[in-house]
């Protein structure tokens with residue numbers, strides 16, 4: 001798989017994650033062929049592997065499977 005197709009997969013995956021309401025920005029590089037996105041709100045992640053092993057999947061993680069649950073703003077904790 002070339003760099004263009006991994007970029008396409010990253011964009012496609014990010015769009016799915018965004019459509020689930022997650023607050024994601026930039027991909028983090030975990031390794032040679034492994035990238036991850038983390039939601040700033042619910043901390044769910046999605047991971048992409050460019051060259052998955054036979055027992056692995058190319059795209060995985062909770063952020064593609066479930067909708068974002070926004071954290072409840074605890075105003076009481078922000079005492080000054």
Ligand SMILES: [Zn+2]
Nearest residue numbers: 022039042068
């Ligand atoms: Zn989220």
